[in-house]
Amino acid sequence: MTDAEDNPVDPRLARPRVADKELVLRALHEPFWDAEKQRATPSAFGNGNCFSLSRPAVLPEAAIVERWRADLERPDRRLEALAEARVADILACSPPEDAQSLRLNVFADPTDQNPAHAELVGSDQAGTRLRKITRGVGSQILKQCRFRTL
Numbered sequence: 001m002t003d004a005e006d007n008p009v010d011p012r013l014a015r016p017r018v019a020d021k022e023l024v025l026r027a028l029h030e031p032f033w034d035a036e037k038q039r040a041t042p043s044a045f046g047n048g049n050c051f052s053l054s055r056p057a058v059l060p061e062a063a064i065v066e067r068w069r070a071d072l073e074r075p076d077r078r079l080e081a082l083a084e085a086r087v088a089d090i091l092a093c094s095p096p097e098d099a100q101s102l103r104l105n106v107f108a109d110p111t112d113q114n115p116a117h118a119e120l121v122g123s124d125q126a127g128t129r130l131r132k133i134t135r136g137v138g139s140q141i142l143k144q145c146r147f148r149t150l
Helices: 061-072 088-089 135-143
Strands: 023-028 051-054 081-086 103-108 117-123 146-149
Touching: 023 088, 023 135, 051 061, 051 146, 081 088
Parallel strands: none
Antiparallel strands: 023 051, 023 081, 051 117, 081 146, 103 117
16 A cells, blocks of 8 residues: 555555544553552653554453453452543544644454454554654543543
């Protein structure tokens, strides 16, 4: 796949999109969860290009949490909470559109261990290059989430 300037499209931007109406979940642990204040931090959705999500439409929430515990927990890190949001609400957090602005995308990214895996990915408006999702945008996404402690 290439864009109009014949630059290759990053393969992470060429995957199937998750439907706007779907709910997605994000595992929250240190440093994405402040245990003392019992709240998510802006880094849960900001300060990077890609953020792992899971799709309860594909796998029951209990199975997702079990998978997260197996994959993420360590003696010094506990799964503390989860964030839940509709894909459309996440996508609405993209800054006002111009050629240089950030575009938010949610792609299906199933793995053998987690068929419900998805990713929130920042790109340019053309959808050809990765763009960093800022902490400011991450804070906007957090405002769209519902949280549950685990």
